[in-house]
Amino acid sequence: MRKKIIAANWKMNMTVGETDAFLENFLLEVNDDLGVDVVIVPPFTSLAKAGERLANSSAVKLGAQNMAFQKNGAFTGEISAAMLRDLYVRYVVLGHSERRTLFGETDEIVNKKVKAAHEASLKPILCVGETLAERDANRVEEVLETQLRGSLAGLSSKELLETVIAYEPVWAIGTGRVATPEQAQAAHAFIRKTLAAIADQAVADKVRIQYGGSVKPDNAKTLLGQPDIDGALVGGASLDPRAFAEIVKAGVVTE
């Protein structure tokens, strides 16, 4: 049985004060014994404050939205894996479609980041997903397979087991247009099949695959009830502590 994992991707939102207020409210709503892994992924500037707030929580962990693959040096504006570890970060979102499209991240770059994350014992949340044009052209499987093979190249089975995959159809991110449970389930089943081809079935059966794209309290339960959907990566709805807590609880009900 795969434990559900629900992550809050705040993107470029939330000051330090807003982070503090959010977590004060959110931690009142969720218990440590929910049986669900929760990851809060604030902007870099709020990691230290969030880490303080989460220090005593065993269910709620800290994640970062990106990192450099280089260890250190002359990379102005970048953040290394060691810097994240220093702030008690456990997860790092890599290859988000906004990074791929707005900041030119290729599968090759994402692969270097995934490897650097594992070297530092950070668990990557690797995002993959097709655009609307690719879906309309019946290229979903081809796009997912290319992204998975490219981004996961050279990983050991142990590293794959410590990797979370987030299936995020680009057309569903921030648009209010959620994938149907059937569309999401079909993509997740294909991702698992591809993981089995990359490693083996035993590894594929254990890797957690999140769905992301306009997840809200009113659609979370149905999505999380699909056999291959093991969690959610939530953008917009994760900015409200009540709404995000409801999504987390939807993960518990379907356990």
Ligand code: PEP
């Ligand atoms: C995301 O940013 O990863 C995301 C899924 O955003 P939203 O939930 O707002 O669609």
